[in-house]
Amino acid sequence: MSARVPDARWFGLGAWLGPLLFFAIGPVALLVVRSVSLGGVTLSSLTGEMGAFVNTLVISLGAAGFAFALGAPLSLLLFRTDLPLRGAFAGLFTLPSAIPPFIWGMGWILLASPRAGYLNRVLGEGTLNIYGPVGIAFVEGLSGLPLVLLAGAAALRRVDPALEEAARVCGASPVRALLAATVPLTLPTLLSGAVMVFLMAASAFGVPYILGVSATPPTRVLTTRIYELVLLGGEGSLGRGVVLATGLLLLTPLALWATWALGRSGRVRLSAGKGVSPRLFPLGRARLPVAVAVGAVCALLVLLPLGAVALTSVQRSFGATLTWQSFTLQHWSGVLFEARTLQALGRSLLLAAGAGVLVCAFGLASAVLQRHFRRLGAGLEALAVWPYAVPGTVLAIALLIAFSRDLRFILFNRVAFILALSHTPWLLLVAYAGKYLALGTRNSSEALAQVDPSLAEAARVSGAGPLRAFIDAPLPLLRPALFAAFVLAFLACATEITMSVLLVPAGSQVLGTLLFELQSYADPAAAAVLACAFVALVLLGQGLLVLARRRAVEVR
Numbered sequence: 001m002s003a004r005v006p007d008a009r010w011f012g013l014g015a016w017l018g019p020l021l022f023f024a025i026g027p028v029a030l031l032v033v034r035s036v037s038l039g040g041v042t043l044s045s046l047t048g049e050m051g052a053f054v055n056t057l058v059i060s061l062g063a064a065g066f067a068f069a070l071g072a073p074l075s076l077l078l079f080r081t082d083l084p085l086r087g088a089f090a091g092l093f094t095l096p097s098a099i100p101p102f103i104w105g106m107g108w109i110l111l112a113s114p115r116a117g118y119l120n121r122v123l124g125e126g127t128l129n130i131y132g133p134v135g136i137a138f139v140e141g142l143s144g145l146p147l148v149l150l151a152g153a154a155a156l157r158r159v160d161p162a163l164e165e166a167a168r169v170c171g172a173s174p175v176r177a178l179l180a181a182t183v184p185l186t187l188p189t190l191l192s193g194a195v196m197v198f199l200m201a202a203s204a205f206g207v208p209y210i211l212g213v214s215a216t217p218p219t220r221v222l223t224t225r226i227y228e229l230v231l232l233g234g235e236g237s238l239g240r241g242v243v244l245a246t247g248l249l250l251l252t253p254l255a256l257w258a259t260w261a262l263g264r265s266g267r268v269r270l271s272a273g274k275g276v277s278p279r280l281f282p283l284g285r286a287r288l289p290v291a292v293a294v295g296a297v298c299a300l301l302v303l304l305p306l307g308a309v310a311l312t313s314v315q316r317s318f319g320a321t322l323t324w325q326s327f328t329l330q331h332w333s334g335v336l337f338e339a340r341t342l343q344a345l346g347r348s349l350l351l352a353a354g355a356g357v358l359v360c361a362f363g364l365a366s367a368v369l370q371r372h373f374r375r376l377g378a379g380l381e382a383l384a385v386w387p388y389a390v391p392g393t394v395l396a397i398a399l400l401i402a403f404s405r406d407l408r409f410i411l412f413n414r415v416a417f418i419l420a421l422s423h424t425p426w427l428l429l430v431a432y433a434g435k436y437l438a439l440g441t442r443n444s445s446e447a448l449a450q451v452d453p454s455l456a457e458a459a460r461v462s463g464a465g466p467l468r469a470f471i472d473a474p475l476p477l478l479r480p481a482l483f484a485a486f487v488l489a490f491l492a493c494a495t496e497i498t499m500s501v502l503l504v505p506a507g508s509q510v511l512g513t514l515l516f517e518l519q520s521y522a523d524p525a526a527a528a529v530l531a532c533a534f535v536a537l538v539l540l541g542q543g544l545l546v547l548a549r550r551r552a553v554e555v556r
Contacts, residue, residue, distance in 0.1 A: 066141030075152025107305025144197030151193030363440020
């Protein structure tokens, strides 16, 4: 039996690595190779695309700067002071990470559209204009705010409180001790969060499309330009789209390298000891005014856009005068019970559930393989997590190119298999599962690391086989983590827009493409109804995650 175990492990490694290389990593590599070997694309033909590249950099830098400027002080106020209701504020400010950025863009269009926006009705027509690069950077920065906020929270929890106490002993005031001892140590981590916001903004498609294409003049970024070239362009457009997609892909390793460099810098050596928790900084008389200011910012940035979406969903038409007669529920019944909405809902639920199962299965297999192949553990995890860092637009274009034709496999010159994924929902399922595999891998790896290997060994001693021992001993302890991974992947896939717009077959829709179509080409009130359904779905999923975490704590 001892001679068969290594063979089974290597077989399992091949069974996990083969589909990952074939469906996720291989297409992206093929995209890079094709961009290098294209002969019809000249430098002069790409000169006209420099505007999209510059817009991408400027908007992404603006989004990262906004998220850092707001997230850094908020992290100090919410996690290091005695601010009232800081737990509620923290939950509200992290909400933009759960709700798709496209919905935040919709909310701000309803608020700050130059002619019909709710805020402009109060302040005067044309006072605010959300369209253009500034508006895109603002919405993307708001969506990425939790990345900076949560990074700052993690850093503040790890800073050794003795440093601040030492500064106080040397005569520094509480404010001076906080600024001199704590803030410099958390700064690299905050900057790492800002780098992630930069990458997220550069990869965004939905917000730049609804806020940029309709601007005067239009503001095009790499993702929207790739969409135009691949789906709406003419001869030679595909080649330019491939080159632009490869250029967008290069931003990923640069951003990850910047994050790694910040983490390796000497200024981010945080204590990992078990010392006492730092005392909360007392705000004194400023406690109430600061709480009011934070509440006002929260209401403006988080609650107001969602309220605008909800208000529009019960109006007869967006832009009409607000009277009691203008409110109606006809959009709710008309949209939610429409045939194409029900079809899109069913298709989205099936694809999201299928992707969630694949993410959990392959993520669990990745965690098990990392335990058995310890020398290859870091490499296996990197392979599983890497597709998550690839922009959705790039991954979608790579899959379109790789599976544009049917692939034929012949075994023993007798049996032939045909893999036909182009223009089918299966290609969208592949994209979902590959993109969000990191969720299953991380959750499974962290949960499996906390399971004592002696449990499986005891089952083996009792006569159980390797598979039976794993099912009876570690697997029940991993169920809460796997459930959390399934919910996260399900929500991400059910509300995904970028890859769905590019990969959904003609004549069929999912919820993401339906929301995109309603907002871009139809009635904003009808789109608001679907957006409210998205938010309700996300909130329900977040509630299930809370229950899963509590269950995991009880199991431990």
